[in-house]
Amino acid sequence: MLLLPQTIRPSLESVGFSISPDAGVDCVVVVDEVGEKSSAAIAKLVRARIKIPALRKLDITRILVFLSFLNLQIKIMSIIDSLFQLRRDYTKGKFDETTAHNDPFEQFKLWFQDAMDAGLTEPNAMIVSTVSNDNKPSCRVLLIKKVDSKGFVFFTNYESRKGNEIANSPNGSILFYWDKVERQVRIEGKIEKVTPEESDEYFQTRPYESRLGAWASKQSQELSSRFKLLKEVAILMTKYPVHVPLPPYWGGYRLVPDYFEFWQGRESRLHDRIVYKKENDSWAKKRLYP
Numbered sequence: 001m002l003l004l005p006q007t008i009r010p011s012l013e014s015v016g017f018s019i020s021p022d023a024g025v026d027c028v029v030v031v032d033e034v035g036e037k038s039s040a041a042i043a044k045l046v047r048a049r050i051k052i053p054a055l056r057k058l059d060i061t062r063i064l065v066f067l068s069f070l071n072l073q074i075k076i077m078s079i080i081d082s083l084f085q086l087r088r089d090y091t092k093g094k095f096d097e098t099t100a101h102n103d104p105f106e107q108f109k110l111w112f113q114d115a116m117d118a119g120l121t122e123p124n125a126m127i128v129s130t131v132s133n134d135n136k137p138s139c140r141v142l143l144i145k146k147v148d149s150k151g152f153v154f155f156t157n158y159e160s161r162k163g164n165e166i167a168n169s170p171n172g173s174i175l176f177y178w179d180k181v182e183r184q185v186r187i188e189g190k191i192e193k194v195t196p197e198e199s200d201e202y203f204q205t206r207p208y209e210s211r212l213g214a215w216a217s218k219q220s221q222e223l224s225s226r227f228k229l230l231k232e233v234a235i236l237m238t239k240y241p242v243h244v245p246l247p248p249y250w251g252g253y254r255l256v257p258d259y260f261e262f263w264q265g266r267e268s269r270l271h272d273r274i275v276y277k278k279e280n281d282s283w284a285k286k287r288l289y290p
């Protein structure tokens, strides 16, 4: 008996196999669910059992075609099996509601410093999620550029996909994942624009080419070729040889949080999760099941 994914079925049928649950035909197929609970998506995979002795009835061409499918499917199965095995235990730290800072901003700064000290390449990279007007979420990586007492500031194009989504709904979420310290921080709240002065203050610290890039990029719109973009940058170089002003459609957003979650990976998946919820003007802290 061989274990094969059910996806092979149309391929086998196309080369003349008769696949049926009945005995006495070319193949006997028994369909069952494989319950690998570690991955819901992969768990849906349905496998088929195919009796090889049935191949006796087939001519050599069909056997060769079958074997090439078999080889391909076995390769796919071994990749999937190795994903099932890909796991590690988290043992680098612990996090307790009694020692967690009462102010989540202060707690964030402590963990951010740890992430910097751990030598992560981009500890300031975060995933920012927004929602479309038909309630579809989307996310992308952005760089955090400022954390102050009001919130978390990032810079982008106001007319991009995310810009349009924020204009439609201010609800947003940001997520930091720092693998070397086995931590993630999830922050939720409302996203608002920073002032043009605050945007310009940051914009002028960007390298010259990046400032021109902000002018040249109609972020998230279709671009016919890379050459077109480079040509636009070249034209902008002659227009702004020294000072590059702030584009009117570019600037900062601040996510003003009402929820923080600090996650510390622990052994045997018994992780520590401490959340802070804003209640009036103070933060209520509690632990969640992992």
Ligand SMILES: Cc1cc2nc3c(=O)[nH]c(=O)nc-3n(C[C@H](O)[C@H](O)[C@H](O)COP(=O)(O)O)c2cc1C
Pocket: 122, 125, 138, 139, 140, 141, 142, 143, 144, 154, 155, 156, 157, 160, 161, 162, 163, 219, 220
């Ligand atoms: C490490 C990294 C950092 C990024 N930083 C920014 C950023 O600070 N601002 C930005 O607009 N896009 C940044 N991007 C690109 C975004 O992920 C995204 O492609 C772009 O903003 C367009 O997103 P949208 O179409 O959802 O609006 C970054 C991408 C990566 C991988």
